[in-house]
Amino acid sequence: MSLYTQEDFTAVSAQVKHRLIRYLVPVAAALALLVVSFIIRMQWLSILLLILAGALAIFLWDVYLSPVLAYRRFLRDLLAGHKREYSGSFRGFESSEVTREGVPCRAFLLNVGDPADEKDDRLLYWDAYLPLPDWREGMALWVSTFDKSVCEWQAREQA
Numbered sequence: 001m002s003l004y005t006q007e008d009f010t011a012v013s014a015q016v017k018h019r020l021i022r023y024l025v026p027v028a029a030a031l032a033l034l035v036v037s038f039i040i041r042m043q044w045l046s047i048l049l050l051i052l053a054g055a056l057a058i059f060l061w062d063v064y065l066s067p068v069l070a071y072r073r074f075l076r077d078l079l080a081g082h083k084r085e086y087s088g089s090f091r092g093f094e095s096s097e098v099t100r101e102g103v104p105c106r107a108f109l110l111n112v113g114d115p116a117d118e119k120d121d122r123l124l125y126w127d128a129y130l131p132l133p134d135w136r137e138g139m140a141l142w143v144s145t146f147d148k149s150v151c152e153w154q155a156r157e158q159a
Contacts, residue, residue, distance in 0.1 A: 070102025
C-alpha cells in the first residue's frame with residue numbers, strides 16, 4: 001500500500017505558498033512601519049519596530065511556516081529518493097513520537113532475520129500525520145523506505 005502520491009506533494013506545496021503569503025503580510029507591514037519611523041526620525045519607535053519585525057519574522061517562521069516546509073521536503077524525498085526494501089516480522093511501535101528533520105514520526109521495529117537476534121531488528125519510522133496501521137506483533141511485512149521512513153508497505157503471508 002503506497003502511502004504518498006504526487007497529489008499529496010502538490011497539496012502540501014499549495015499550503016506552503018498560502019502560508020508564505022500569510023507570513024509575508026505581517027512581516028512586510030512591520031517593516032513598512034519601520035521605514036515610516038525612519039522617515040519621521042523617531043528613534044525609540046524605530047528600535048521598537050525593528051525588534052517587533054525581527055521577533056515576528058522569527059516566531060512566524062518557526063511556528064507557522066517551517067513545519068510545512070519540512071513536510072514538503074520530506075514528501076519530495078520520499079517520492080523521488082532511492083528506496084530500500086525490507087521483509088520481516090513486525091515487533092511493535094514505540095509509545096511516543098519522535099521528530100526526524102522537522103517531521104513527527106512513530107518509531108517501530110521490524111525483524112528481518114532471526115527473531116531471537118536483536119542485530120536483525122531494524123528501526124524504521126511511520127509518519128505521525130497518518131493513522132497507525134493495524135499491524136499485530138509478529139505480522140509478516142514488506143516495507144519500502146527512504147532514509148528509514150516508510151513509503152509503502154504490504155502484509156505478507158507467514159512462512
